[in-house]
Structures are given as structure tokens and as C-alpha cells.
């Protein structure tokens with residue numbers, strides 16, 4: 001089975017690379033990866049270049065394309081919408097178009113930011129989207145692009161997830177650890193609720209999508225719920241316990257109004273993952289346990305202090 005992964009240098013891309021199964025659905029896996037800059041045996045591919053996206057799929061004819069690349073800078077997207085749209089909607093459209101001429105399938109990663117966050121209970125995969133900003137809207141268009149072209153034939157999967165973090169890349173965990181090491185105190189938004197999702201669990205869910213040849217729209221996050229403030233407090237507690245932080249910074253809860261950002265964010269974006277868990281035959285970790293695992297990975301990768 002030939003699997004093509006885009007965004008190999010991203011958080012999820014790296015987790016996927018380090019967890020490739022030998023065999024999927026009884027077939028040995030042949031992995032090909034792309035990254036914007038290449039490197040680590042990845043092919044160079046700029047997702048803003050639709051012609052290049054189409055040509056690569058036509059050349060490689062993958063059985064599965066996992067589109068893990070995305071324009072994920074939520075606030076910057078407000079200032080450069082054309083680029084966000086090209087990467088988040090133009091590229092999935094080009095991939096799906098090229099796959100129409102083959103037997104291949106696409107797994108398109110998407111986001112809780114396709115919802116407006118106003119309903120106050122977890123979102124079902126079947127609910128209509130209503131994004132608040134450019135990032136969410138461009139991702140919603142990316143979803144539509146693959147479903148319109150390959151959905152009817154059962155060759156498109158959209159997997160929405162939320163608050164992704166892991167031991168590498170740009171994410172809330174690593175930002176918090178840095179800020180808590182640098183500052184006496186910091187403020188974190190306490191009135192936006194969602195669920196942190198570790199890249200390890202998300203990668204496992206992606207591989208399960210391929211194993212079970214899943215189709216349609218699905219939701220995956222770790223288990224439970226948290227505000228960004230809860231997430232920050234758990235990071236502080238675990239980091240102090242594991243020696244990743246030497247002192248306890250004061251963390252103040254903020255309202256969204258006290259922390260204005262260029263992009264509006266959903267206030268409550270929990271994803272109902274019940275159907276997907278059953279379909280994938282996979283149970284997620286409780287988010288705090290998954291966080292503790294990632295912290296252990298960080299700790300083990302820290303240089304050892306020389307003994308006195």
C-alpha cells in the first residue's frame with residue numbers, strides 16, 4: 001500500500017512518520033513524504049502550488065494521501081487569506097482532482113475551528129459548519145473540496161481534531177513551558193473550552209482510518225474537556241513534578257475579552273467522537289494522561305545534568 005503524507009515536518013507529520021505500521025489492511029506499507037523544504041527524505045512540495053500538488057499525485061498515484069500539511073497560523077491567516085485559502089482549500093482540491101483519475105483515497109485533516117462554538121455541547125460530525133475566521137473557513141472549504149470530488153465514491157475522509165500538541169513543533173505546551181520558564185506570571189484564557197489532543201494519539205487514529213478504510217466526516221480528540229487555563233495549569237503541575245520547570249510561575253485566568261487576538265475563536269468547540277471511536281475500534285487517552293506521556297518524552301530528551 002503506497003501512502004503519501006504531506007506536511008512531514010509538522011507536528012502530526014512527524015508523529016505519523018515515527019509510527020508507520022509495517023502492514024495496513026494486510027498490505028506492506030510503502031511511505032512517501034513531502035515537506036515544504038524537503039529534508040529527511042521528503043519530496044519538496046509547496047501546497048500553495050496547485051499545479052505541483054496535482055502533478056505529484058499523478059506521478060506517484062498513492063493508495064492513500066494523508067494531507068497533514070496546513071496553514072495553521074490562525075491569527076496570521078486573517079492578514080493573508082489568499083495564502084491560507086490556497087494551502088487549506090486549493091491544495092486539497094488539487095489532490096482530490098488528481099486522485100479522481102486513480103483508485104486512491106484521501107484523509108484530509110481538519111479542525112474544530114470550522115464551528116462557531118456557540119451551541120454549548122459537543123459537535124457531531126454531521127452538523128453544519130459556521131467558521132468564525134479565515135483559518136476555519138479555509139479548512140471548511142478544504143473539507144468540501146475533497147468530499148465533493150471523492151465523497152460519493154467513498155474515497156474521502158475528513159478527520160476533524162482540536163488543540164493539537166506534541167513534543168516537537170509549535171504548540172501550546174511548548175509555548176507554555178517556555179513562558180513559564182521566562183516569566184514570573186502570565187495570563188491564559190479560561191473561557192474557551194475544547195480538548196487537547198496529543199499527536200501520538202491522533203497519528204494512531206489516522207492509521208486506524210486507513211486500516212478500516214473509513215469514509216465520510218469524523219471527529220477525533222483525546223478524552224475529556226478543558227479550558228486553555230486548565231491545560232496551562234496541568235502543564236505547570238506536571239512540569240514541576242517532572243523537573244521540566246524549576247519554579248512555579250503564577251498563571252492568571254483571563255477572559256477572551258481580556259486577551260484580544262486578530263482571529264475570533266470558538267468559545268466551546270468540543271467534538272463528539274463517539275461514532276469515530278466505535279468505527280476505528282480505538283479509545284482515546286484522557287487528555288491529562290496523554291499530556292503526562294508527552295512530558296515524559298520531553299524529560300527523556302533533555303540533556304542529562306553532569307553528576308557533581
Ligand SMILES: NC(=O)c1ccc[n+]([C@@H]2O[C@H](COP(=O)([O-])OP(=O)(O)OC[C@H]3O[C@@H](n4cnc5c(N)ncnc54)[C@H](OP(=O)(O)O)[C@@H]3O)[C@@H](O)[C@H]2O)c1
Nearest residue numbers: 007009010011012036046047069070072109111161163164
Ligand atoms: N495545531 C492544531 O492545534 C490543530 C488543531 C486542529 C486541527 N489541526 C489540523 O491538523 C493538521 C496537522 O496540524 P499540525 O498541528 O501538525 O500543524 P503544523 O505543526 O503547523 O504542521 C503543518 C505543516 O504544514 C506545512 N505547510 C504549511 N504551509 C505549507 C505549504 N505552503 N507547503 C507545504 N507545506 C506547508 C508546514 O510547513 P513548515 O514546517 O515549512 O511551516 C508544517 O510542516 C492540519 O490539517 C491542521 O489544520 C491542527
